[in-house]
Amino acid sequence: MVQTFSIHSEEIATFLGTAFLNTERITILSPWVSDITVRFPVCDRLSTRELLLSESIRRFDVDVTVIVSPDASDHNWEKRYSLLPKIEDAVDIHSVENLHAKAIITDALLYLGSANITYNGLNKNIELCQLMENIQADTAGFLADRLDIHI
Numbered sequence: 001m002v003q004t005f006s007i008h009s010e011e012i013a014t015f016l017g018t019a020f021l022n023t024e025r026i027t028i029l030s031p032w033v034s035d036i037t038v039r040f041p042v043c044d045r046l047s048t049r050e051l052l053l054s055e056s057i058r059r060f061d062v063d064v065t066v067i068v069s070p071d072a073s074d075h076n077w078e079k080r081y082s083l084l085p086k087i088e089d090a091v092d093i094h095s096v097e098n099l100h101a102k103a104i105i106t107d108a109l110l111y112l113g114s115a116n117i118t119y120n121g122l123n124k125n126i127e128l129c130q131l132m133e134n135i136q137a138d139t140a141g142f143l144a145d146r147l148d149i150h151i
Helices: 009-022 053-059 070-078 119-123 139-147
Strands: 004-006 025-029 037-039 050-052 063-068 092-095 102-105 109-113 129-133
Touching: 009 025, 009 037, 009 053, 009 102, 009 109, 009 119, 009 129, 025 139, 037 053, 050 053, 063 070, 102 139
Parallel strands: 025 063, 063 092
Antiparallel strands: 004 129, 025 102, 037 050, 102 109, 109 129
């Protein structure tokens, strides 16, 4: 049985922090992405509980894939808060035409919702967000089975 939990969009940052500490793979699927603040649970591995997403990607040994919309290239690549120029040498980046879905996928859990992985999506907008078990138990499997995205 699939367990689903509703969360406030600002808790996505905490889900990401927990994922960086506990998983081998993270796929971020969002038309627009920014260098958001990731929040970490209390742990011995960090002296701070907050890092930028770009810092988190470089600090932890996690295989990260980012899937964005080509229509959002100005936001994703050219603004001061853009994430992709800061991480392009450290992650796999893919553009998918007509992308509107938003998800953060690990092999065990996933976030699905309406929030883009941006400051406004996580902190200002009213969004619907759910955490659930990844029944495919694989990030690539979820992308292929649920969204017909093959990377």
